[in-house]
Amino acid sequence: MEERIIFAGFGGQGVLSMGLIITYAGMFEGKNVSWTPSYGPEMRGGTAFCNVTVSDEEVGSPVITEATSVIVMNRPSLDKYESYVISGGKLFINTSLVDKKAERKDIEVYEIPANDIANELGNLKIANMVMLGAFVEATKVVKMETVIKALPEVFGKGKEHLMSINEKALYRGAELIKSLITTKK
Amino acid sequence: MAKVLMKGNEALAEAAIQAGCRHYFGYPITPQNEVTAYMAKRMPEVGGVFLQAESEVSAINMVYGAGGAGARVMTSTSSPGLSLMQEGISYLAGAQVPCVIVNIMRGGPGLGDIQGAQGDYFQSTKGGGHGDYRLIVLAPSTIQEMADLVQEAFDIADEYRNPVVILGDGMLGQMMEPVDFENIQKRKRDIPEKTWATTGRGNREHRNIINSLYIDPPVLEKYNYQLFEKYAKAEKNEVRYEMINCEDADVILVAYGTIARVAKNVMNIARREGYKVGLIRPISLWPFPKEPFEKTVNTAKAYLTVEMSMGQMVEDVKLAVQFKKPVYFYGRPGGMIPEPSVMLEQIRKIAGGVK
Numbered sequence: 001m002e003e004r005i006i007f008a009g010f011g012g013q014g015v016l017s018m019g020l021i022i023t024y025a026g027m028f029e030g031k032n033v034s035w036t037p038s039y040g041p042e043m044r045g046g047t048a049f050c051n052v053t054v055s056d057e058e059v060g061s062p063v064i065t066e067a068t069s070v071i072v073m074n075r076p077s078l079d080k081y082e083s084y085v086i087s088g089g090k091l092f093i094n095t096s097l098v099d100k101k102a103e104r105k106d107i108e109v110y111e112i113p114a115n116d117i118a119n120e121l122g123n124l125k126i127a128n129m130v131m132l133g134a135f136v137e138a139t140k141v142v143k144m145e146t147v148i149k150a151l152p153e154v155f156g157k158g159k160e161h162l163m164s165i166n167e168k169a170l171y172r173g174a175e176l177i178k179s180l181i182t183t184k185k
Numbered sequence: 186m187a188k189v190l191m192k193g194n195e196a197l198a199e200a201a202i203q204a205g206c207r208h209y210f211g212y213p214i215t216p217q218n219e220v221t222a223y224m225a226k227r228m229p230e231v232g233g234v235f236l237q238a239e240s241e242v243s244a245i246n247m248v249y250g251a252g253g254a255g256a257r258v259m260t261s262t263s264s265p266g267l268s269l270m271q272e273g274i275s276y277l278a279g280a281q282v283p284c285v286i287v288n289i290m291r292g293g294p295g296l297g298d299i300q301g302a303q304g305d306y307f308q309s310t311k312g313g314g315h316g317d318y319r320l321i322v323l324a325p326s327t328i329q330e331m332a333d334l335v336q337e338a339f340d341i342a343d344e345y346r347n348p349v350v351i352l353g354d355g356m357l358g359q360m361m362e363p364v365d366f367e368n369i370q371k372r373k374r375d376i377p378e379k380t381w382a383t384t385g386r387g388n389r390e391h392r393n394i395i396n397s398l399y400i401d402p403p404v405l406e407k408y409n410y411q412l413f414e415k416y417a418k419a420e421k422n423e424v425r426y427e428m429i430n431c432e433d434a435d436v437i438l439v440a441y442g443t444i445a446r447v448a449k450n451v452m453n454i455a456r457r458e459g460y461k462v463g464l465i466r467p468i469s470l471w472p473f474p475k476e477p478f479e480k481t482v483n484t485a486k487a488y489l490t491v492e493m494s495m496g497q498m499v500e501d502v503k504l505a506v507q508f509k510k511p512v513y514f515y516g517r518p519g520g521m522i523p524e525p526s527v528m529l530e531q532i533r534k535i536a537g538g539v540k
Contacts, residue, residue, distance in 0.1 A: 060450030
């Protein structure tokens with residue numbers, strides 16, 4: 001098993017945190033993991049991204065050019081990273097902010113209105129958690145309970161009051177995938 | 186403490202503190218700023234000294250002073266900063282002052298960019314500063330190895346009374362991986378007491394003087410010979426490398442640091458395709474490991490060196506292979522990462538389609 005994942009979006013959407021949560025969860029499950037952030041020259045409002053590998057083998061290149069999954073939180077990220085998905089790989093699109101359809105026909109595309117769902121739950125900042133829940137449910141790269149265990153590592157000890165809403169968002173994202181899969185059947 | 190997830194830069198800073206480093210002098214430069222930030226936070230907690238110098242020239246001379254007084258001292262920088270430090274490094278080597286110097290390389294020449302690169306191999310292993318001297322240069326390829334080698338570096342520096350360089354790149358500095366600080370891998374060593382350190386005369390018969398000036402040529406010549414006896418000892422005892430799948434290999438990949446990780450993956454893919462491919466990963470870049478080449482030169486058909494540069498270590502590979510077998514090169518400069526697909530294509534070409 002090796003999942004090579006690119007998380008991408010605007011700075012501030014929490015894409016680095018999404019990647020970190022999966023990295024911690026992978027480590028807690030005894031897998032080999034690596035997390036590499038974007039740190040190059042980016043303009044304000046440009047794309048932030050991180051590369052995460054979760055693997056049974058030693059992690060090779062920390063930089064991902066052939067992704068098994070790509071999560072795009074905004075339109076520029078879709079334009080930039082759709083081509084990075086391997087044939088048969090998965091692409092998760094935040095349709096609340098992306099008005100374009102994926103062009104590829106050889107990949108599985110998941111359309112998640114993450115911001116709309118986050119708004120429904122009462123906090124726009126948890127759109128990334130909705131997306132992450134959907135990603136975990138669709139890929140099963142780590143268990144959802146491990147993801148929840150990883151939250152305090154990333155958000156810090158003083159943020160316990162936010163844990164329940166983050167969990168709620170994760171499960172809503174996961175439910176959406178379950179319903180999508182049922183409809184397909 | 187179980188494994189912790191850390192950036193390479195933070196892990197190396199923590200490893201230094203755990204190795205007893207209590208003096209850090211540096212000047213900020215991307216992509217190694219987390220080292221400076223971590224040291225600024227941690228040094229006061231452990232009763233150590235953190236000082237942000239006004240430039241790298243100043244930082245390396247502070248290292249000279251603290252090292253001369255016998256302290257475990259470190260500085261860290263990235264490529265352009267290391268160029269500024271070269272005069273001081275030559276003095277440190279000349280005066281036989283132990284210290285650890287970290288270079289988290291970025292794309293060059295000049296100011297270049299801030300992505301990880303491997304263009305400073307020549308500078309670190311072949312001099313950089315003036316005069317006949319050697320630095321012991323260690324190149325980790327994982328964050329765990331970074332932590333291991335930093336601790337080892339302080340011991341080697343003290344044993345040999347010589348600066349030791351940790352040569353990483355921006356990728357290793359920025360990426361996060363799990364690290365286990367409780368099971369650091371390091372050798373048992375006899376580290377001599379620092380009777381030479383300038384700690385005040387006290388009841389000593391003589392004054393200790395740290396100096397690299399030997400104005401009388403025959404005296405300087407003799408001093409150089411002494412230094413080279415020390416370097417010969419390092420060449421004998423401090424060679425490190427990893428060698429995988431080389432026994433039956435037709436094509437042997439040679440790579441260090443970040444790109445060795447990619448090469449290892451490529452080796453595995455090529456093996457699955459049926460090509461007999463091995464990997465030699467130098468960990469000590471100086472002393473350069475000649476041994477794995479002597480062991481394989483009669484059985485391997487060719488070597489393929491991969492670097493994040495236009496080709497620097499490849500010259501040492503050629504010297505080690507002594508033109509007995511072809512040595513090919515593939516690299517990308519400027520902070521770009523050599524492509525696994527291109528490595529595979531080259532392997533297929535070199536193997537001549539023969540599996």
